[in-house]
Amino acid sequence: MSRAPLHRIEAPPPDSLPATPEAFLASLHGPTLLRVPGRDRSRARAFTTLLHGNEPSGLRGLHGWLRDGPEPAVDALCLVGSVAAARAGPGFAHRMLPGERDLNRCFHPPFLEAEGALAEAMLAALRDAGCEALVDVHNNTGHNPPYAVATRIDPERLALAALFAERFIHCDLHLGTLIEATEGDFPGLTLECGRAGDPAADATARAVLDAFFATPELPTKPGRHLVILHEPVRVCLRDGVRVAFGEGGPRPDADLTVAGDIDRHNFQAVAPGTPVGWLRDPASWPLEAHGANGSDVSREFFREREGRLEIARDLVPIMMTTDSDVASADCLFYAVRPRDVEP
Ligand SMILES: [Zn+2]
Incomplete structure (x- = not known):
């Protein structure tokens, strides 16, 4: 029918x-x-x-x-x-x-x-x-x-x-x-x-x-x-990467542990060096990040330092989630940039 x-x-x-x-x-x-x-x-x-x-x-x-x-x-x-x-x-x-x-x-x-x-x-x-x-x-x-x-x-x-x-x-x-x-x-x-x-x-x-x-x-x-932001880059977990949200260091059951209060940065300009979370295996890269042209720019936007994952360039995160199901099914967040001039 x-x-x-x-x-x-x-x-x-x-x-x-x-x-x-x-x-x-x-x-x-x-x-x-x-x-x-x-x-x-x-x-x-x-x-x-x-x-x-x-x-x-x-x-x-x-x-x-x-x-x-x-x-x-x-x-x-x-x-x-x-x-x-x-x-x-x-x-x-x-x-x-x-x-x-x-x-x-x-x-x-x-x-x-x-x-x-x-x-x-x-x-x-x-x-x-x-x-x-x-x-x-x-x-x-x-x-x-x-x-x-x-x-x-x-x-x-x-x-x-x-x-x-x-x-x-x-x-x-x-x-x-x-x-x-x-x-x-x-x-x-x-x-x-x-x-x-x-x-x-x-x-x-x-x-x-x-x-x-x-x-x-x-x-x-x-x-x-209006505050105008543009050029979003969608930041996702690589296939199979397990994410958890928590404090204090890497969790044994997750490849990437993201700080549990990460979403306080939504719509704020964050500077290079701002921590995102901790890697269980620093040699294993957890992210993909794609803008409109489709190439993976995750290593321009993030870097690993002493087991920590941190922001590598100026950006404004939006839609940061602290829900591991959403992070796995959709994305961790979008990174955008302020648009200086109104159209
Ligand atoms: Zn929706």
Whole structure:
């Protein structure tokens, strides 16, 4: 039996909506596109959430927004992605289901398997609706302020980002994300709201919905000063490298032991010599680091000294995690650079 990868529903009336975000999630029949009619029905904007099942702030914000009976300026397309992964364990434990692919790496042809089919259906739905903008809401695991990520740096995206955040990352990596796939269709942002489970991150996601859908016209220039960072390099563990987080020295069960409070450096400029952690075997290099051109620059960014791994050049780390599963499945962090001049 074939199943449509994406269920399309009208937004339920506020008083018929389940009382909790979890019950709302349980009521969905898989990945869902929920349309809330706007005052101007000829236009639409899109809000996407749960592309990663362990990042619930967007769902919580959406549930609260729907319960308040919103009247968006234009049609609101609210897309809830990895519903099965989000429901699979208690407390939003799964980024994706075991054995499945990361949905936000599947937005490129060929659209293979269930995740590819869903990505393709999502893209078709957003394009068919003639969306004028997209905000894709995520959480991360470390200590991070809210920030926007965009694939292009232009007035529309900077203006959109400034509605929600003080920090803007221009990302030129090709990962297969939703905002990459739609960059030629409409301005889009990923908004990283903060740590999953933090009420402040949930409040940020809710504020995104309020601001994004209330205004009849989106701004065309940023309404505040933005810190702009660019040229991200994705820092990952090499295949098979075991990581642990802790203090005081290398742990015997890990190839790389990263300082447990490493995420305090997020969004701070760090200087050469700043320690990252300890190596069990100093002769065994633990990292790969790839920027837009694809070559491994890990040895330019890091160095080994007396069994310690340390930063080797000026950089700003973002999205540093202290979760070994995230570090293994995705990456340790991204290194970016400040952009001196505003475009
Ligand atoms: Zn995510």
